[in-house]
Amino acid sequence: MTERGTHTYSEIMSQPQVWTQTLEAFERKAPALDALRDLPLTQALFIGCGSTHYLSMTGAALYQTLTNSSGVTQPSSAPVLFPDLVFVSPFETLLVAVSRSGTTTETVAAVKAFRERTAGKGRVVVITCDEDTPLGQTADLCLAASAAQEQSVAQTRSFSSMLVLAQAMAAHLAGKQTDVLGALPAALERLFADHHNLARTLGEDTGIERFFFLGSGLLHGIACEAMLKMKEMSLSYSEAFHMLEFRHGPMSMVDEKTLIVGLVSAPAYKQELSVLRQMQGYGARILAIAEEAPAGDFDGWADMVALRSGLPEWARPALYLPLLQLLGYYRAMSRGQNPDRPAKLDAVVSLDADTLE
Numbered sequence: 001m002t003e004r005g006t007h008t009y010s011e012i013m014s015q016p017q018v019w020t021q022t023l024e025a026f027e028r029k030a031p032a033l034d035a036l037r038d039l040p041l042t043q044a045l046f047i048g049c050g051s052t053h054y055l056s057m058t059g060a061a062l063y064q065t066l067t068n069s070s071g072v073t074q075p076s077s078a079p080v081l082f083p084d085l086v087f088v089s090p091f092e093t094l095l096v097a098v099s100r101s102g103t104t105t106e107t108v109a110a111v112k113a114f115r116e117r118t119a120g121k122g123r124v125v126v127i128t129c130d131e132d133t134p135l136g137q138t139a140d141l142c143l144a145a146s147a148a149q150e151q152s153v154a155q156t157r158s159f160s161s162m163l164v165l166a167q168a169m170a171a172h173l174a175g176k177q178t179d180v181l182g183a184l185p186a187a188l189e190r191l192f193a194d195h196h197n198l199a200r201t202l203g204e205d206t207g208i209e210r211f212f213f214l215g216s217g218l219l220h221g222i223a224c225e226a227m228l229k230m231k232e233m234s235l236s237y238s239e240a241f242h243m244l245e246f247r248h249g250p251m252s253m254v255d256e257k258t259l260i261v262g263l264v265s266a267p268a269y270k271q272e273l274s275v276l277r278q279m280q281g282y283g284a285r286i287l288a289i290a291e292e293a294p295a296g297d298f299d300g301w302a303d304m305v306a307l308r309s310g311l312p313e314w315a316r317p318a319l320y321l322p323l324l325q326l327l328g329y330y331r332a333m334s335r336g337q338n339p340d341r342p343a344k345l346d347a348v349v350s351l352d353a354d355t356l357e
């Protein structure tokens with residue numbers, strides 16, 4: 001039997017190498033995406049469950065930002081249970097189904113529902129870690145991060161690698177150069193070298209009782225995924241909100257036993273730092289992650305992680321997450337839990353065939 005946490009730790013720390021392999025795999029598949037550019041598509045609908053639902057939020061936001069075409073997201077159950085709310089113009093929709101396992105019942109059923117709705121004419125892209133699965137095999141195009149497969153139940157390198165694929169896909173469809181993404185692995189190596197100890201110290205701080213992950217725009221899905229990691233791995237109180245939404249009620253929960261992690265965006269940098277500063281005034285401890293630290297005097301009111309990636313905004317989201325995966329990992333380890341095997345959770349949620357009928 002492996003010691004608890006071994007898989008999760010090595011999967012988190014292997015992300016730089018696995019991202020490199022994932023980008024190589026993308027380059028081999030990229031030409032096949034060109035056929036999608038010629039279709040009369042007005043929308044991409046991203047679907048997934050749990051982590052891959054959160055990934056879909058950022059994927060859809062990236063798609064819309066880069067292509068100027070609508071990018072929307074729903075949990076995989078929605079096209080099955082609420083089809084009229086989801087399918088606006090299905091024949092002009094590209095369905096992007098995201099699933100590590102390629103077998104999650106709701107996501108498989110959603111693809112089937114889409115195929116039926118479009119009499120088999122709708123186009124489906126699958127982003128996964130395993131091509132040889134029901135979803136991988138039925139896709140019109142499958143983008144696979146095979147090197148990112150995991151032993152752990154909670155997704156870490158699989159999430160970030162599938163996110164890198166979603167970033168690359170959106171950029172390619174928008175006619176942008178995707179080779180800038182090649183700088184991600186080295187940028188992550190630097191973040192691990194400079195800030196691993198901070199993630200550990202905060203993760204092992206038993207004085208913290210509540211975690212809030214705040215992020216907006218491209219980063220809201222990442223904030224939600226960081227929240228889920230903290231919940232799954234360490235069974236801690238953990239919530240995610242849009243940055244400025246936090247003032248509209250949730251901030252009532254803030255006190256000295258609160259850690260607020262701010263995933264600070266470029267477009268709303270000033271406004272988001274002001275939310276964090278206000279919460280620090282209410283006693284919260286703040287970890288801010290941003291491309292750059294504030295200019296001028298920064299009097300240390302927050303622990304600051306500056307990504308300094310030099311990458312365009314659309315290429316950065318994956319860099320915000322790995323230190324937060326470490327935060328969840330160290331929290332779980334210091335509380336005696338096994339982050340490899342979260343309570344009650346399996347790697348795949350498989351439902352009986354008739355559950356969704």
Ligand code: F1P
Binds near residue numbers: 049102
């Ligand atoms: C998604 C998922 C995970 C969750 C757990 C169960 O699976 O909900 O987000 O952590 O492992 O499955 P998948 O469709 O991405 O394989």
